[in-house]
Amino acid sequence: METLTFLIDVDNTLLANDEIKEQWNRHLEADLGPQLTARFWDLYEKARAQQEVVDIPLALKWLRETTPLSELDEQMYQHVVSIFEDYPFQQALYPGTLETLRYLSALGTTVIVSDGDQFFQAQKIVQSGLADAVNGRVLIYTHKQQELDEVLKLYPADHYAMIDDKPDILADSKEIMDSRLTTVFVEQGKYAQMQKPANFYPNITVEHIADLMHYTKEQFLQA
DSSP, X not given: OOOEEEEEOOBTTTBOHHHHHHHHXXXXXXXXXXXXXXXXXXXXXXXXXXXXXXXXXXXXXHHHHHSOTTTSOHHHHHHHHHHHHTOOGGGGBOTTHHHHHHHHHHHSEEEEEEESOTTHHHHHXXXXXXXXXXXXXXXXXXXXXXGHHHHHHHSOOSEEEEEXXXXXHHHHHHHHHGGGEEEEEEOOSGGGGSOOOTTOOOSEEESSGGGGGGXXXXXXXXX
């Protein structure tokens, strides 16, 4: 029987990351005011440009280093850090996420392959319960499509299905793996409304992650 491995994204695929950022912003504005909040998000974008992934610990570090105590005392700074570190990520899972992962695990091997920094992203995946849901099979990269050779060596299979909300990652991965990969586009989050790459032809498109429970193993393999 043909073996199948699912390569599953996290942000805006399993976890409502856009909504999380909106909640973070409301907390920051309430505690810091609009000026310091804007400074944090500027540093957030600067860190993302430098690291090529979202790196919240680095943005927070820069916020501390560039903000005098008269504007941000240490007690308030630690509170700001706690807004991110103590966020209840499990509450931000899309409806049916854990059930979907259990369903997919009955069809093949489930592996989380996420973009992000090695510290905070890992913490998010653990605290949300996603790491347990895939029995600890979690990989985090700066550009996952550039690390597919390593992913395939770690989790060999006859066929793969990549589940992601980012069209460019799906398109790039399809060009690399060709017929060995089924691309699954989940239309959740901001990328669903953005212009798609010219070479983007997903094999399967769903509106919600839980819709995948209606697909059989044969449908993932046929694509």
